Every structure is written in C-alpha cells, then in structure tokens.
Amino acid sequence: MKTLKSKILLNEKVLNNIYKLVIEFNSEIDEIKPGQFFMLKTLDNSFLLPRPISVNDANENTVTFLYRVEGIGTTQICKLREKEEIQAVGSLGNGFNLNELNGKIAVVGGGIGIAPLLYLTKKLGNNADVYLGYKDCVYYNEEFEKYANSVTVITEDGSSGKKGYVTDYINYENYDAVVTCGPEIMMFKISDGCKAKNVSCYMSLERRMACGLGACLGCTVETKIGNKRACKDGPVFLSEELLI
Amino acid sequence: MADLKVKAMGMQFKNPILTASGTFGFGEEFSEFYDLSLLGGICSKGLTLNSKPGNTGIRVWETPMGLINSIGLQNPGVDRFITEELPKMKSYKTKVIANLGGNTEQEYLTGIEKLNNTDVDLIELNISCPNVKCGGMAFGIKSEVAFEIVSKVKSACQKPLMVKLSPNAENIAEMAVACEEAGADSISLINTIKAMAIDIKKRKAVFDNVYAGLSGPCVKPVALRMVHEVCKAVKVPVCGLGGIMSAEDAIEFIMAGATLIQIGTGNFIKPNIAIDIINGIEEFMDKNNIKTLDEIRGII
Ligand SMILES: Cc1cc2nc3c(=O)[nH]c(=O)nc-3n(C[C@H](O)[C@H](O)[C@H](O)COP(=O)(O)OP(=O)(O)OC[C@H]3O[C@@H](n4cnc5c(N)ncnc54)[C@H](O)[C@@H]3O)c2cc1C
Ligand SMILES: Cc1cc2nc3c(=O)[nH]c(=O)nc-3n(C[C@H](O)[C@H](O)[C@H](O)COP(=O)(O)O)c2cc1C
Ligand code: FES
Numbered sequence: 159m160k161t162l163k164s165k166i167l168l169n170e171k172v173l174n175n176i177y178k179l180v181i182e183f184n185s186e187i188d189e190i191k192p193g194q195f196f197m198l199k200t201l202d203n204s205f206l207l208p209r210p211i212s213v214n215d216a217n218e219n220t221v222t223f224l225y226r227v228e229g230i231g232t233t234q235i236c237k238l239r240e241k242e243e244i245q246a247v248g249s250l251g252n253g254f255n256l257n258e259l260n261g262k263i264a265v266v267g268g269g270i271g272i273a274p275l276l277y278l279t280k281k282l283g284n285n286a287d288v289y290l291g292y293k294d295c296v297y298y299n300e301e302f303e304k305y306a307n308s309v310t311v312i313t314e315d316g317s318s319g320k321k322g323y324v325t326d327y328i329n330y331e332n333y334d335a336v337v338t339c340g341p342e343i344m345m346f347k348i349s350d351g352c353k354a355k356n357v358s359c360y361m362s363l364e365r366r367m368a369c370g371l372g373a374c375l376g377c378t379v380e381t382k383i384g385n386k387r388a389c390k391d392g393p394v395f396l397s398e399e400l401l402i
Numbered sequence: 403m404a405d406l407k408v409k410a411m412g413m414q415f416k417n418p419i420l421t422a423s424g425t426f427g428f429g430e431e432f433s434e435f436y437d438l439s440l441l442g443g444i445c446s447k448g449l450t451l452n453s454k455p456g457n458t459g460i461r462v463w464e465t466p467m468g469l470i471n472s473i474g475l476q477n478p479g480v481d482r483f484i485t486e487e488l489p490k491m492k493s494y495k496t497k498v499i500a501n502l503g504g505n506t507e508q509e510y511l512t513g514i515e516k517l518n519n520t521d522v523d524l525i526e527l528n529i530s531c532p533n534v535k536c537g538g539m540a541f542g543i544k545s546e547v548a549f550e551i552v553s554k555v556k557s558a559c560q561k562p563l564m565v566k567l568s569p570n571a572e573n574i575a576e577m578a579v580a581c582e583e584a585g586a587d588s589i590s591l592i593n594t595i596k597a598m599a600i601d602i603k604k605r606k607a608v609f610d611n612v613y614a615g616l617s618g619p620c621v622k623p624v625a626l627r628m629v630h631e632v633c634k635a636v637k638v639p640v641c642g643l644g645g646i647m648s649a650e651d652a653i654e655f656i657m658a659g660a661t662l663i664q665i666g667t668g669n670f671i672k673p674n675i676a677i678d679i680i681n682g683i684e685e686f687m688d689k690n691n692i693k694t695l696d697e698i699r700g701i702i
Contacts, residue, residue: 160434206468366462385456
C-alpha cells in the first residue's frame with residue numbers, strides 16, 4: 159500500500175536552511191527504492207499542493223528526508239514538530255534501477271541534489287565513488303562516508319575540500335555508469351562528459367508537480383519516445399533518452 | 403441510514419461524487435489509494451479525436467489556494483482511449499464518463515461516432531478548455547455558437563450527453579439554456595477560469611501560451627454562484643464543480659441545486675479526498691436526519 163499520513167519523529171535544522179525530517183509509518187508500506195520521493199504537506203491549509211521531496215534514507219518503518227527551505231511550502235513544513243502528523247504520500251516515482259548499476263559507479267550530487275543520493279549510495283554497498291558539490295557550506299558529507307568507497311567534496315569558493323565545480327573532478331572513463339542529481343546545468347555537463355566517453359548517465363530530474371501520481375500531466379519531460387511524466391515515469395531518466 | 407444514490411439521465415449513480423476530467427487520469431493512479439468502485443463515476447482525461455502532445459513550457463503553477471494549469475489536452479486520442487484505457491476504466495465498476503474536446507465540428511462528430519459503439523456510460527462534451535489555441539473554449543463563449551455545436555453533436559450521439567460549460571461564457575445562464583434547448587441531457591460547470599501569472603524575475607509570462615486555467619478552492623465561490631444561476635435557469639440535471647475540497651463544499655453545491663458533483667484539483671491535494679467527501683456527506687445526512695439528497699437539493 160501507499161501511505162497517506164505519518165507521524166513525525168524528528169524535524170530539525172542541519173545547517174542554515176537545510177532540514178532533516180524523519181517520519182514513521184504504523185502500517186506496512188511498499189518497499190522504497192532509492193530515487194523515489196514522497197509528496198509532503200502539512201495537514202492544515204497553509205498551502206495547497208503537496209511538495210515533492212526525495213527519500214534520503216529509509217529503514218523498515220521510517221523514512222528520512224533532507225530538504226532546503228525555499229518558499230511557503232517548505233517554510234510551513236519546517237515548523238512541524240515531533241509527534242505531529244504530516245501528510246506524506248508515497249513512495250512515488252520509478253527510482254534508480256539497481257540492476258542497471260553494475261561495475262564502477264560514480265554518484266554526483268550538487269547542492270540539495272545530494273538528498274536522494276545517500277540512500278542510493280547505501281544500496282550500492284560501499285562501491286560508489288561519491289562527488290559532492292556545494293556553493294560554500296558543506297553538509298551531510300560525513301553521512302556519505304559511511305556507505306561510499308570514496309567521497310570527494312568540492313566547493314565553488316574552495317572553503318572546504320577541493321575548489322571549483324564537481325564536473326572538474328570526474329574522470330568519466332573510470333566508470334561504468336554515472337548517477338547524478340542537482341542543478342540541470344551540472345547534470346547536463348555530466349551527461350555530455352559521459353557521452354564523450356560512452357558511459358551511461360542516469361539523472362534525477364525536477365519538474366513542477368501538482369499530483370505527483372501521474373494523473374495531471376503537469377510534469378512533462380520530453381524524451382525521444384514522446385512526453386513522459388517526471389513523477390511516474392521518472393524522476394530518474396537515462397540521459398540519452400532525453401530531448402532536452 | 404442516509405441514501406446517497408442519485409438518479410439522473412436515466413441512470414442510477416451510487417452517489418453524487420464523480421472525479422473531474424484531467425485531474426484523475428483514467429483512474430489507474432488512484433486505484434493504489436482506494437477502491438474506485440466507491441465513486442459515483444470517473445470522467446476521463448479530456449480526449450480529442452487524434453492524440454495530442456499538450457503544451458510546451460511550464461504546465462502547473464500554484465497561486466494562493468489555487469492552481470493554474472496549461473496542460474493543453476495531452477491525451478492518447480479517442481481510438482487508443484477505447485482500446486487501452488476504457489477496458490480498465492470499466493473494470494472499476496463505476497460510471498465511466500468520456501470527456502470529449504475538439505477543435506472543429508467534424509472532430510467532435512467523428513469522436514462521438516466512435517464513442518457511440520463503446521460501453522462508455524455518458525459523454526461529457528468539453529466546449530470549455532481554455533488551453534488549446536482554436537476551438538475548445540471558442541465553442542463555449544457565445545450561446546449561439548454553443549447551440550449549433552451541441553445540436554449537431556446531440557443528433558449524432560447515442561449516449562446521454564452532458565455539456566461542460568466554461569465560466570468564461572458571456573452569460574452563464576443563457577449559455578446553459580442554449581445547451582438545454584440544443585438537447586443536452588445535463589450541464590456540468592465550471593471548467594477552469596482563464597488566468598495568467600508573470601515571473602517578475604524573468605520578466606516573462608509563466609506559461610508559453612500566456613493564459614491558462616485557474617482551479618482549486620479560490621474559484622469555489624464563483625463556481626457556486628454560477629451553478630446556482632444555471633440550476634435556476636434549466637430543468638436538466640446540473641453537475642457542479644469548482645474548488646470542492648470537503649463534504650461541506652459539496653453540500654453547498656447540492657443546496658444550490660446540483661444533482662451531481664465533481665472533484666477536480668482536490669484529488670491532487672489528497673489522493674483519497676473523494677472518499678472523504680462521500681463519507682462526510684453521509685455523516686452530515688445522518689446527523690441531520692436527511693434520508694435522501696432530494697430533501698436538500700436546490701433549497702436555496
Ligand atoms: C522528484 C523531486 C524530488 C525533490 N526532492 C527534494 C529533496 O529531497 N529536497 C529538497 O530540498 N527539495 C527537493 N525537491 C524540490 C522541492 O520539491 C522544492 O524545493 C519545493 O517544492 C519548493 O516548495 P516551496 O513551497 O518551499 O517553494 P515555492 O517556490 O513557494 O513553491 C511554489 C510551487 O512551486 C513548486 N516548486 C518550487 N520549486 C520547485 C522545484 N525545484 N522543483 C519542483 N517544484 C518546485 C512547489 O512544489 C510549489 O508547487 C524535489 C523536487 C522534485 C520534483
Ligand atoms: C491539471 C488539470 C487538467 C484539466 N484537464 C481537463 C480536461 O482535460 N478536460 C476538462 O473538461 N476539464 C479539465 N480540467 C478542468 C477540471 O475538470 C475542472 O473543471 C476544474 O479544474 C474546476 O474544478 P476544481 O476546482 O475542482 O479543479 C482540468 C483541470 C486541471 C487542474
Ligand atoms: S505531477 Fe501530476 S502527472 Fe506528474
């Protein structure tokens with residue numbers, strides 16, 4: 159079954175406007191795949207549409223999210239406290255197909271795009287080389303250390319780790335597949351790098367969503383075989399399928 | 403025990419709650435949340451004779467208690483609907499309503515002929531989509547134009563015909579009367595209200611088409627007023643919709659005269675909202691000792 163409502167175990171600030179939310183289910187839920195997301199909403203009517211937020215980690219009956227406070231929805235969500243209820247519909251979307259991720263894998267995250275990659279890295283079982291790109295402030299890199307083969311931190315201003323952009327530090331030819339989530343500019347640069355070296359590239363795309371369920375057709379992604387829905391057919395796409 | 407059954411257009415609906423076109427796909431996505439046979443009926447995504455890819459650019463945009471959409475009738479076309487989607491929809495054991503849009507008279511008529519030969523229960527004629535360039539809503543602004551197209555469709559149509567009106571019509575009551583005179587078996591309203599949004603940072607309209615359609619709780623008071631006006635003007639049953647999010651909202655529409663109700667944007671806010679609304683109406687009836695909806699329908 160898909161869940162509708164959950165209890166909050168924790169909702170706390172990680173750093174600046176980055177928050178961590180942990181929710182608990184009291185009934186059995188479908189197995190959660192890395193790359194899937196939930197539609198989150200407060201139970202009051204302080205905003206209308208639920209917000210898509212990726213699974214950052216999942217255990218038997220809890221799910222963790224890592225989110226950045228942006229506008230009205232996330233501002234309301236970050237005010238929720240322990241023991242309160244939240245509307246959490248999921249898990250949704252296709253997620254990453256672990257069977258396709260064999261051999262040496264690079265996992266590349268930019269900014270809050272690192273959120274879904276932690277659970278993926280965990281599922282890849284200490285095999286992945288993780289590259290995390292930040293503007294300046296670094297967060298959550300230590301969590302990745304637990305599950306990755308290696309973690310490379312890159313900041314634009316060089317205040318921590320290496321200086322520059324993640325894309326400056328990946329040797330595509332070393333990998334069988336590259337998985338990425340973050341700003342589109344970054345993801346397309348990575349996809350170009352992969353293409354040049356004939357490496358598969360999987361990216362998790364963001365689109366404005368109304369339903370998150372595949373019903374409204376609001377979240378179109380143009381692909382070589384026609385329009386796809388980011389929420390149902392994605393959010394993970396093989397870059398060579400895309401027309402963007 | 404309250405009885406929610408509704409008789410309309412020679413059919414019996416289990417209850418007055420239908421899900422609105424374009425907000426429920428063809429039902430499948432919601433079957434993961436509840437048993438669709440609990441619904442009064444399901445309206446299909448807006449169909450056109452040939453498939454449509456829909457609009458480019460941003461398609462959904464949130465406003466305070468509203469949603470603006472510019473989907474542009476993306477759909478698989480009538481033929482693929484009949485072969486791929488309709489059999490699944492029929493398996494849900496609820497009334498299946500095919501919502502049909504078009505750009506030309508011929509498109510509507512050919513679409514109707516194809517749907518005549520299926521086991522669709524009801525056809526909802528969409529003359530009110532603001533999101534396609536020519537046609538769609540063009541038929542739904544002037545009563546004379548609507549009369550023409552509805553008359554022609556009605557004479558070709560072997561199913562009960564519900565005509566879906568646009569709130570952008572010049573005069574909503576006159577429009578409803580024109581459709582009734584042209585042979586509509588029922589009227590549904592409202593479709594979305596023509597709206598726009600501007601991205602001030604980019605200094606650009608949000609939508610590639612500039613204008614798009616507004617729905618959700620913010621349109622409810624307008625929708626309710628229009629449903630009330632139409633119910634006073636026509637004898638055929640009226641299906642009311644626009645911003646309905648709760649049983650209380652639905653009861654307001656019934657008191658304004660609506661026989662059937664559709665839930666649109668609400669399905670996005672909470673996937674099982676339609677079931678909450680059905681249960682809420684039943685509770686309200688029980689609490690207030692109302693046996694059938696006829697007792698409260700059109701009392702305002
Ligand atoms: C599949 C998916 C997974 C995501 N996972 C995460 C995550 O794990 N952590 C995280 O911090 N963010 C994630 N996002 C982005 C997150 O959904 C938006 O930041 C959030 O919706 C902003 O809502 P708001 O009300 O705070 O902002 P507002 O700007 O007030 O939102 C207004 C409207 O625009 C939509 N919107 C705004 N920004 C985005 C965006 N970037 N993508 C899609 N819709 C947007 C909102 O959903 C809302 O309907 C994800 C997005 C998608 C599509
Ligand atoms: C995303 C979206 C897609 C829609 N698509 C259609 C459509 O294909 N055909 C149609 O007749 N109405 C369509 N509508 C209009 C709804 O069926 C309904 O008339 C309108 O949204 C008002 O009701 P609501 O406020 O409950 O959503 C659409 C509405 C939305 C939000
Ligand atoms: S958000 Fe509705 S179909 Fe994807």
